[in-house]
Amino acid sequence: MIKTLPYSHMRVDEYYTLSMQVVALLKPHAEEAQLSVLHTSIASAISKVDQAFLKLPHKGLTLSVKEADSKRDRLFKAFRYYVESCLFRGKTEWGNTPELLIEVIRLLGWTLYSDSYGKETARLNQLFNEIDTNPELSEAIATIAATDLYNELKESQVNFENVFKSRNEVNATLPNVKTEDAVVELRRLLQVLMKYVESMAMMNADPKYTGLCKEFNELIAPIQAAVNTRKSKPEVAEEELPQA
Numbered sequence: 001m002i003k004t005l006p007y008s009h010m011r012v013d014e015y016y017t018l019s020m021q022v023v024a025l026l027k028p029h030a031e032e033a034q035l036s037v038l039h040t041s042i043a044s045a046i047s048k049v050d051q052a053f054l055k056l057p058h059k060g061l062t063l064s065v066k067e068a069d070s071k072r073d074r075l076f077k078a079f080r081y082y083v084e085s086c087l088f089r090g091k092t093e094w095g096n097t098p099e100l101l102i103e104v105i106r107l108l109g110w111t112l113y114s115d116s117y118g119k120e121t122a123r124l125n126q127l128f129n130e131i132d133t134n135p136e137l138s139e140a141i142a143t144i145a146a147t148d149l150y151n152e153l154k155e156s157q158v159n160f161e162n163v164f165k166s167r168n169e170v171n172a173t174l175p176n177v178k179t180e181d182a183v184v185e186l187r188r189l190l191q192v193l194m195k196y197v198e199s200m201a202m203m204n205a206d207p208k209y210t211g212l213c214k215e216f217n218e219l220i221a222p223i224q225a226a227v228n229t230r231k232s233k234p235e236v237a238e239e240e241l242p243q244a
Helices: 012-029 033-054 056-089 097-109 117-133 135-143 147-173 179-202 207-231
Strands: none
Touching (some): 012 179, 012 207, 033 179, 056 097, 056 117, 056 147, 097 117, 097 135, 117 135, 179 207
16 A cells, blocks of 8 residues: 555645655556556656746846835935925926926826826836926926936836836746645646556556555655654745645
8 A cells, every 4th residue: 555645735836746655656657557657647747837937037037126116106206296395395497397297296296106106117217308308397306406306216117117028028938737736736647657556456456556656755764854843833824825
């Protein structure tokens, strides 16, 4: 009899390692049609897990997008607050320039930083276009000495768009495979394999099945021990898979 695998308590690395070991055990038995099919299927499932994990290194790009967005948000707020402070200061030599800038900012989104990436990008670019193509607004920026802050905001917007584009280009090349789905498929195939080998061994179909049962048990034993150890330490969070 094959020992029971604690499927629902196994970690991803345990599924992966066990599957690699199982594939190695099945390779010498490729002449048996059913084992050959299961060998190929499990190897394919392992490949899908590999593909799913290819996405993990690129999560840093998503973090870079968030950081770039956060920077432009901060600079927009700094620009808006500065213009608003100029309005409150009411210097005579500034005339109505602060009011002109406040008006266009309100028109295009006083809190545009709370919009989605796409909407915020569109509104910021529209704001830049309004200011850069309107001589009166461009002069207002210079009049209140906001040129450096305004240029910083524009640079942060360009940086965000570049990082966002790079992230999307990389994501487009990655396989559409979820780690959880790939591991669940691996678990299903292992269950099928274990049941098949155990059934054949019970029917004394071939001595090799008894040998495989023994070898499977040797692989399962350390996994059972590891799971039991984790269960005895409830303070340690487990990386468990949901029930299939």
